Amino acid sequence: MTTETTIDPTAIQQAAEQLRGAAASGKPVAPIRDVISAGGVDAAYAVQEINTRHALDSGRRLVGRKIGLTSLAVQRQLGVDQPDYGMLFSDMDVPEGIPISLDQVIQPKVEAEIAIVVGRDLLYPDLTTAEMIRAVEYVVPAIEIVDSRVANWDIRIWDTVADNASSGLFVLGAVPRKLEALDLRECGMVMEAKGEPISVGAGIACLGSPITASLWLARVMARVGRPLLEGDVILSGALGPMAGIARGDVVEARINGVGTVRAAFAAEAG
Numbered sequence: 001m002t003t004e005t006t007i008d009p010t011a012i013q014q015a016a017e018q019l020r021g022a023a024a025s026g027k028p029v030a031p032i033r034d035v036i037s038a039g040g041v042d043a044a045y046a047v048q049e050i051n052t053r054h055a056l057d058s059g060r061r062l063v064g065r066k067i068g069l070t071s072l073a074v075q076r077q078l079g080v081d082q083p084d085y086g087m088l089f090s091d092m093d094v095p096e097g098i099p100i101s102l103d104q105v106i107q108p109k110v111e112a113e114i115a116i117v118v119g120r121d122l123l124y125p126d127l128t129t130a131e132m133i134r135a136v137e138y139v140v141p142a143i144e145i146v147d148s149r150v151a152n153w154d155i156r157i158w159d160t161v162a163d164n165a166s167s168g169l170f171v172l173g174a175v176p177r178k179l180e181a182l183d184l185r186e187c188g189m190v191m192e193a194k195g196e197p198i199s200v201g202a203g204i205a206c207l208g209s210p211i212t213a214s215l216w217l218a219r220v221m222a223r224v225g226r227p228l229l230e231g232d233v234i235l236s237g238a239l240g241p242m243a244g245i246a247r248g249d250v251v252e253a254r255i256n257g258v259g260t261v262r263a264a265f266a267a268e269a270g
């Protein structure tokens with residue numbers, strides 16, 4: 001039996017405009033799933049693609065991808081059995097040590113992740129695990145500042161996929177590590193704010209391994225015609241639960257073997 005899906009181009013265009021408007025105004029919108037869910041997840045990716053093209057046409061530079069919904073707990077919460085992806089643009093990268101203004105985001109939360117920097121173009125939809133491992137130039141610890149243009153984070157799979165996988169900003173640790181000596185599955189993670197743990201986890205929570213998650217991403221990106229290229233950053237997925245933050249917080253994530261990264265949030269508006 002095949003499942004029929006309907007993609008209504010007008011609804012898709014409107015949803016893309018709503019999400020873009022929310023990002024520009026800082027005012028979140030109601031969930032968009034009711035208008036696009038008849039088209040399935042493909043319709044949500046069509047919304048994302050419209051806004052990706054809009055961003056590229058406006059001069060934003062694509063520098064990588066994020067993988068979301070890598071943990072089973074989050075997948076169950078959203079009723080899905082696979083991860084999703086979103087685009088990373090150069091203006092989402094915040095150098096470590098620079099205070100992050102909360103005016104840049106609407107409803108920020110943080111996640112600790114392992115970022116993989118790709119050392120060669122990954123053009124094949126049937127990429128193998130060995131090829132993925134060979135393509136890892138280095139890894140760094142990362143804090144992803146996820147955000148939602150949908151009010152109160154009231155998201156289901158269609159909302160988050162359409163909304164660029166709820167991406168926001170990201171901070172990468174400054175010390176690159178080679179993969180050779182690391183088993184990313186066993187890298188334990190603790191993220192703290194105000195000296196208290198706000199999230200704990202490990203590499204194995206990320207689809208079994210950040211390498212497996214990255215392989216999934218690389219294959220899908222090759223299939224949809226936006227392959228990962230040399231130098232691209234992969235935010236490979238949360239190692240533990242998302243956590244809320246407040247103005248003035250300094251968030252530190254420590255990932256065994258991979259290193260430490262800090263995100264400092266500005267105390268004042270502006």
Ligand SMILES: C[C@H](O)CC(=O)C(=O)O
Nearest residue numbers: 068069070165166237238
């Ligand atoms: C809703 C977000 O995609 C969560 C995320 O970034 C992750 O699961 O990782």
